[in-house]
Amino acid sequence: MDKAKDFGQDLSPTLLKNLIAIGCAILIKETVNLNKLKNHMGLLLGNQHTQTDSHYRRLTRFFDHPVAQRRLWKWLLVWILGYIKRWDGRSMSLYLTLDATSWQLGKQPIQLLVLSLVYRQVSLPLFWMDLARKGHSSQQQRKRLLQQAMKLYPVKGFCLLGDREYGGKAWLQFLTQSGLNFIIRLPKDSYKEAISAGGKAYSALLKRALRGRTVSQWFTLEGHRYQFVARSHQDGAQSADPLVLLISNLSWSKHVVVERYRIRWTTECLFKHLKSNGFHVEELGVQHWAKIRLLVVIIVVLYVICVAEGFRQYHRLRPKKKELGNFQPRESVFRKGYSGVVNQLSSIEHFLDWLMKQLSKPLKIPIRIFFFNVQH
Template sequence: MKNISELTVILKAFLGWSKPRTELLSHLLCALFAVRTVNLKTIANAIRSSATEDSRYRQLQRFFAQFEPSYQQLGRFLLRLFFSQDDLLYLTIDRTNWQFGKCNINILMLGIAYKKIAIPIYWVLLDKKGNSNTQERIDLLKKSLVIFRGYKITGLLGDREFVGKSWFRYLQKNKIPFYIRIKKNLNVTDSQGKVTKVESLFSGLKSNEACYIDEAIQLTGVFVCLSALRLSAGELLIIASSEAGKNSIDIYARRWEIETLFQCLKSRGFNLEDTHITEQSRVRKMVGVLAIAFCWSIKTGEWRCEQGETIRIKKHGRPQKSLFRHGLDLLQQIGLQTCHCLKRIRHCLKLLINEPYAPD
């Protein structure tokens, strides 16, 4: 990419890394856009440099091995790209995991729902396979709450993994509203002290019918509000929320946006599972690089739409491609140096400082 030095200045200002590390990050991002894989050998081949292939590869290995960035600072950078302190934030929490050889790679991530896709903000690697536990979730939130100082958290959205007495009490103590899906066979206690399976409260629901219970119900020793929807396949979708309201199901539906994020980091974008890196701190750093690339792609896709390069709607009513892919396509052209318009390149750089578009 042309203007590597300008990209380096922008990233250094927000991340606070040394100039050599930030410059390597700039080259890494440009090569990543070009090849769209996290395989370091492939990235090394795409970096334009007078150094040998082996030298470029060793530079990348050292980049992922030799320092630990501030993930809170990185999260703050990504947050400010999309949100102001006047915005209401719906946080969404989830895991993605896969196996490389005998090694389990298990990422617990917190994102913010945004235009049908989640923006990655903070993540950790779990030293195990399977579900997170309460303490791991609490640790994640404690460290990420520093990022959200001055911002309004409207709700935390999570799937059935994210249920528990201590977990719910932590969220209530810290005044974090939540909308969490729960299993249908959990026991609940009504205001008369009667214990029953939660599914029995909604047994009369018909397909695509929803119901909201006005009174607070005790679940795992914590009082919550319950809503349910009978899905078209017959399954019950039951939501426990900390706040009364009949829109809990619609709010919870935005949880899916973090699944879309994971798809973009993996098969639809950067092929995260192609990495042969297994050491946790290095995988975490790789996700950080992808988070910057992903957010830059979203910003670029938005800008293209604002400039009249709209995404075509197909006959079945769905867009031809996502906002993420719309931006990634242009950044890939820039990374491959098949885009020769300096004006477009410079404005893509300005998107990283959230600078409004000003026509020349």
């Protein structure tokens, strides 16, 4: 624990020890359910003779601790962002994604609105908020999330990628005025009149897109110039949603805009790792919002550590044989790193010794990583 003091210098020894033990238990059990984690706490802490109910009370006391609820989540979030900033700057992507994932906890709906940085084909959560309800986020909630994230991470000049529910005139204007570029998917018939006023009729543009062409047109909306891009869906005109309609404030070519928008899919992979392919966040049993917030940030810390280790072992990832042009790994960077991290969990002492060494090493990413024909 003395070696971890620099990592958690503002935390009490007891709080830091419980934090690390909970993180190790989550990695081993691949769940956030406290009732399942209690069964492994005795082995991790070296007191197997203690009753599991006592370990469960230890877990609940940790999440009930006022310092843990009010301050620990902030400290962990700042640590995550500071750690990511130290990664190899040459490899830093300039793409952000905004998306939400939701599930039901008893009668309580949980919906996390997540702003992520796409770093070398992997989405890393930068900031998030629990909307605690069903349905889409409001423009005010999205603005508040971005404003808070901008105070912690230098996202100005980045390109934000978002799905159809993240539109709106005031929202687009806010992004432009905040110094953010964006590529956002549009629902059909959005800004139809404004787009038609920019040159060719809206219906004519869609007809060409349905025939397999990628079309674009600049138009003016609320005093700002935007590019409208349309193309047919990759599943063809017979799909339920045959067109992909995009709006952007970037001067990139229409083909580049379409290709860059595909990077947004990395967020779906992030949610998969958090929910079913790694930590099973849907199994959390705590219902108080402060406890949920703390548990989520602990999961994100573990996720980022696993991704960093996956990048260090990137040379061991096998490529898919069908991918001849670009390198596409058979195993995800996260899962590769997860396996490497768990292999160090023979004991908390060994794991901490290994982790402190890894955190102090510079993280250099292979420059050959490609994703969707885009080198980040």
